[in-house]
Amino acid sequence: MRHDHIISAKQLSRADIEAVLDHAADIAADPSAYADRHADTLLGLLFFEPSTRTKMSFTAAMKRLGGDIVDMGSVESSSVKKGESLADTVRVVEGYADALVLRHPMEGSAKMASEFVDVPLVNAGDGAGQHPTQTLLDLYTIRENAGFDDLTIGIMGDLKYGRTVHSLAHALTNVDARQHFISPESLQLPRSVRYDLHQEGAEVREHTELETVLPELDVLYVTRIQRERFPDESEYREVAGQYQIDSETLDAAKDDLTVMHPLPRVDEIAHDVDDTEYATYFEQAHNGVPVRMALLDLLLEANR
Amino acid sequence: MSDDDQQLRVAKIRNGTVIDHITGGQALNVLAILGIDGTGGDSVSVAMNMPSDRLGKKDIVKVEGKELSQNEVDVLSLIAPAATINIVRDFEVIEKARVERPSAVEGILECPNHNCISTVDEPVESRFAVVDDGVRCEYCDTIIRDDLPAHILAD
Numbered sequence: 001m002r003h004d005h006i007i008s009a010k011q012l013s014r015a016d017i018e019a020v021l022d023h024a025a026d027i028a029a030d031p032s033a034y035a036d037r038h039a040d041t042l043l044g045l046l047f048f049e050p051s052t053r054t055k056m057s058f059t060a061a062m063k064r065l066g067g068d069i070v071d072m073g074s075v076e077s078s079s080v081k082k083g084e085s086l087a088d089t090v091r092v093v094e095g096y097a098d099a100l101v102l103r104h105p106m107e108g109s110a111k112m113a114s115e116f117v118d119v120p121l122v123n124a125g126d127g128a129g130q131h132p133t134q135t136l137l138d139l140y141t142i143r144e145n146a147g148f149d150d151l152t153i154g155i156m157g158d159l160k161y162g163r164t165v166h167s168l169a170h171a172l173t174n175v176d177a178r179q180h181f182i183s184p185e186s187l188q189l190p191r192s193v194r195y196d197l198h199q200e201g202a203e204v205r206e207h208t209e210l211e212t213v214l215p216e217l218d219v220l221y222v223t224r225i226q227r228e229r230f231p232d233e234s235e236y237r238e239v240a241g242q243y244q245i246d247s248e249t250l251d252a253a254k255d256d257l258t259v260m261h262p263l264p265r266v267d268e269i270a271h272d273v274d275d276t277e278y279a280t281y282f283e284q285a286h287n288g289v290p291v292r293m294a295l296l297d298l299l300l301e302a303n304r
Numbered sequence: 305m306s307d308d309d310q311q312l313r314v315a316k317i318r319n320g321t322v323i324d325h326i327t328g329g330q331a332l333n334v335l336a337i338l339g340i341d342g343t344g345g346d347s348v349s350v351a352m353n354m355p356s357d358r359l360g361k362k363d364i365v366k367v368e369g370k371e372l373s374q375n376e377v378d379v380l381s382l383i384a385p386a387a388t389i390n391i392v393r394d395f396e397v398i399e400k401a402r403v404e405r406p407s408a409v410e411g412i413l414e415c416p417n418h419n420c421i422s423t424v425d426e427p428v429e430s431r432f433a434v435v436d437d438g439v440r441c442e443y444c445d446t447i448i449r450d451d452l453p454a455h456i457l458a459d
């Protein structure tokens with residue numbers, strides 16, 4: 001890995017992805033071997049919007065590498081509230097930390113912030129833009145459960161605003177997966193993502209119903225359809241209801257289907273799926289720690 | 305009718321710029337890019353949808369007293385890729401150049417995505433990569449295909 005900053009899944013080549021996933025697998029096999037690897041390292045956490053899990057996952061990853069975190073705290077109690085620019089904030093905090101993790105509600109924020117700092121910066125989600133570490137843990141989970149060879153994946157739900165989807169779609173082109181996108185028409189992939197997939201020659205199909213494609217899938221990646229995307233409640237309910245799955249829905253699936261979800265879920269995956277062999281979303285969430293450990297380790301080593 | 309004859313249809317200028325071979329119908333957008341609305345007092349001539357061997361139909365814009373900046377030429381190239389720019393001094397064309405599509409344009413267009421970091425008060429210029437059929441924000445990836453002049457940043 002020769003990147004200074006991790007901004008977008010688009011920047012990760014197949015070799016980069018394999019390097020992180022292989023390293024994550026090594027770490028997962030023997031985490032104690034890495035326990036002192038980054039003693040004295042401080043990771044700066046800048047979360048401009050609440051995301052408890054992602055923040056905890058990065059915190060756990062850094063601490064399990066022997067390092068520690070410095071945390072900006074909530075935006076309400078910081079100088080950001082007084083109107084400080086993001087460019088200024090990151091320049092100040094880079095003086096306190098060896099690497100930065102940024103979560104920000106605006107698209108392009110991580111890219112911009114990275115132009116102002118010398119320490120490595122990791123994008124932990126920028127608006128509806130990109131979320132590359134989520135993508136890496138998704139890929140890790142996919143590789144562990146379904147492999148990358150001859151992979152057919154369905155990605156379902158809010159494809160328009162779901163940054164995890166955009167990141168993942170880009171990365172999947174690197175492993176030549178067949179991608180099926182299943183969503184209401186109003187929540188189909190945005191133009192820029194279609195453009196990239198087209199440029200990269202990805203094999204992509206779009207559907208409004210899961211039934212037509214479910215039997216072909218090795219992986220079904222479900223995302224949440226958010227209420228606030230719809231002008232009225234009834235419209236939301238009508239659409240969202242069509243994209244819920246339960247164990248009965250999955251009768252039509254392959255026996256070794258892997259069902260994933262970036263979590264938190266609301267009701268798009270019924271609880272009766274949890275006890276089936278298909279359910280992989282909790283494992284997926286747990287994979288966040290070894291994958292982030294691997295990424296941080298590679299980044300910190302490269303920038304030592 | 306030769307191109308030279310056509311140019312005569314609109315008044316000759318003493319000093320300034322003649323933009324020729326503008327894609328037919330785009331002349332008013334070219335004026336918008338140049339920030340010319342006639343209130344500046346300089347004389348401006350526009351000819352639209354003139355027959356052209358190369359383009360079928362072309363527009364011509366002549367602006368007295370103005371030479372174009374590189375930024376202006378770059379945006380111009382996006383809506384009028386075949387345009388030629390003639391610098392006129394003392395009624396003579398002293399320089400003739402074709403526009404070239406740049407690989408990126410900076411600080412000229414505003415990103416239409418209101419949730420894009422380049423649209424708020426941060427110390428960066430907007431930056432767009434020029435792609436096959438439009439431009440793409442280097443920060444948020446939003447693609448603009450149509451109506452580029454509507455996205456030109458106000459000074």
Ligand SMILES: [Zn+2]
Nearest residue numbers: 415420441444
């Ligand atoms: Zn933008």
